[in-house]
Amino acid sequence: MMASRSSCVLFFLTVVVLIPSCAPSHSDRIVIGSKNFTESFLLGEIMAQQIEAHTRLKVERRFYLAGTYICHQSILAGRIDVYPEYTGTALTAILKQTAGSYKDEVYRRVKTEYEHRFGLTLGPAFGFNDTFAMEIRGEDARRLNLKTLSQAAAVASQWRAGFGYEFMERPDGYRGLAATYGLHFAEQPRVMDLGLLARALRDHQIDLAAGNTTDGLIPALDLFVLEDDRHYFPPYEAVPVMREQALLQHPEIAQVLGALAGNISNEEMQRLNYAVDGQHRDAKDVVHEFLSGKKLVQ
Numbered sequence: 001m002m003a004s005r006s007s008c009v010l011f012f013l014t015v016v017v018l019i020p021s022c023a024p025s026h027s028d029r030i031v032i033g034s035k036n037f038t039e040s041f042l043l044g045e046i047m048a049q050q051i052e053a054h055t056r057l058k059v060e061r062r063f064y065l066a067g068t069y070i071c072h073q074s075i076l077a078g079r080i081d082v083y084p085e086y087t088g089t090a091l092t093a094i095l096k097q098t099a100g101s102y103k104d105e106v107y108r109r110v111k112t113e114y115e116h117r118f119g120l121t122l123g124p125a126f127g128f129n130d131t132f133a134m135e136i137r138g139e140d141a142r143r144l145n146l147k148t149l150s151q152a153a154a155v156a157s158q159w160r161a162g163f164g165y166e167f168m169e170r171p172d173g174y175r176g177l178a179a180t181y182g183l184h185f186a187e188q189p190r191v192m193d194l195g196l197l198a199r200a201l202r203d204h205q206i207d208l209a210a211g212n213t214t215d216g217l218i219p220a221l222d223l224f225v226l227e228d229d230r231h232y233f234p235p236y237e238a239v240p241v242m243r244e245q246a247l248l249q250h251p252e253i254a255q256v257l258g259a260l261a262g263n264i265s266n267e268e269m270q271r272l273n274y275a276v277d278g279q280h281r282d283a284k285d286v287v288h289e290f291l292s293g294k295k296l297v298q
Contacts, residue, residue, distance in 0.1 A: 027249060029058040033071055033080035036064040037194045038276050038283075039130065039214060039269065043084035045287045046264075047240060047257055053297040054256045067166045068093050076118060081246035082253070086130060087122075088234035090114070090241070092172040099172065099234030103129065106235050114241070121247070123240035123254065124261030128269045131233045132167070133213045133225040134177075135201060141224035148229040152208070153181045159207035161189040162197050167210045172234065174210070180232045195277075198223065214266055216274025238264070263294055 030051055034044035041063040048059045062080055065071050072094055074080045090110045091099045097113075100106055107125065114120040134149055146152050167173040168191055177183065190206060197209040198217040211218070213225060240257050247254055264272075268290070275286045291297040 029060050030082065030246065030250060030253060031060045031062055031080045033065050033074055033083035034063040035068065035071055035083075036066050038216070038273050039212065040084055042269075042272050042276065042283055042287060043126065043238060045283055046260065046291065047082060047084070049284075049287055049291055049297060050260060051253065051256055053291075054259075055250070055252050057250060057253075067164075068170075069166075075120060075241060075243060078243070078245075082240055082242045082257070084126075084238055085122075085241045086236035086238055087125075088131070088172065088236040089170075091234065093166075093170045096171065101231060101234065103235035103237055107237060107239070115244070119244050121242055121244050123242060123257045125237040125239050126260055126264045127238075127262040128214060128264050128266040129235055129237050130212045130214045130266070130269065131228070131236045133211045133215065133218070134228070135198070135209045135211045135215070135218065135223045135225055136207065137201060137204075138222035138224045140207070141226075146224075146226065148227040149177075149181050149183075149232075150229050152226050153183055156183050156185055156208070159185055160187055160205075161185045161208045161210075162192045162200055162206035163189050163210045164194045164197070165191050172232075177232055180230055214269040214273055216270055216272070216277045218270070220274060220278045238269075259296060263296070 032044050032048050034040040044061065044063050048061055051057055051059050065074055068089055071083045075083060087103070087106045087110050088099050091097050091106055095110065095113050097109065107122065111122045114122060136146065136152070140146070144155060163174055168189065174189065192200060197211055198215060198221055200206050201209045201223060202221045217223065218225065242253065272286055272290060275281045276283050288297065
């Protein structure tokens with residue numbers, strides 16, 4: 001019932017986003033969007049501050065636009081000009097293609113298809129690969145001597161799993177993972193808000209969660225990431241997705257965002273996430289400190 005209700009909500013939101021599909025170009029500003037989780041809006045804020053620091057353009061922030069599909073429809077409709085995406089997500093969830101295991105190949109395929117089919121393009125990768133992380137409590141990993149998903153499959157029938165709605169629906173998500181590893185849980189996985197998964201795991205409400213490798217709460221809550229030893233997940237390099245029309249109007253954007261290429265490591269992204277999720281700091285302050293430390297802004 002929960003999945004059905006979520007599907008209805010997703011359909012409604014998609015329709016709302018598509019209504020202004022003839023939205024005019026933003027001649028005086030750049031509109032940056034993000035998905036509805038910490039890392040995505042942090043990347044959106046990083047791009048926003050970078051543009052504000054190095055151009056005269058105004059930046060409008062439209063963060064927390066639900067998940068992948070809503071962000072994609074928003075940029076196609078011209079409601080946003082740029083948003084952060086992951087190459088593996090774009091390839092499987094948007095393009096419906098089988099992902100390869102080489103990051104350069106996946107990047108090239110997504111960039112080519114986005115330009116050909118959508119009038120969108122990719123900027124250079126930010127520098128980190130944020131693949132899905134199948135997380136369990138550290139105490140359980142140590143007690144059961146578990147390190148890989150293959151090992152975890154033997155005890156998964158005693159566990160309750162919790163996943164985000166998108167992970168349950170997307171082709172590189174739950175169904176394929178369960179088939180690859182033969183995962184069978186004690187009950188149907190719970191569909192939860194992404195921001196609640198880590199703490200639900202800590203509080204024993206669930207026993208396994210689908211998070212991300214750069215989750216700031218992994219070390220803070222003593223969680224353990226099971227190794228994807230059968231290499232089910234493709235590369236998920238974080239990249240800016242940009243409307244080509246916006247770049248034609250504001251060509252300086254490509255150069256400004258290009259300066260971020262390779263500047264965020266997995267460890268740095270995890271620290272940024274923790275500063276917001278774990279220390280409850282203001283995201284704008286966290287981003288400004290990060291960019292200042294990189295000598296990207298004053």
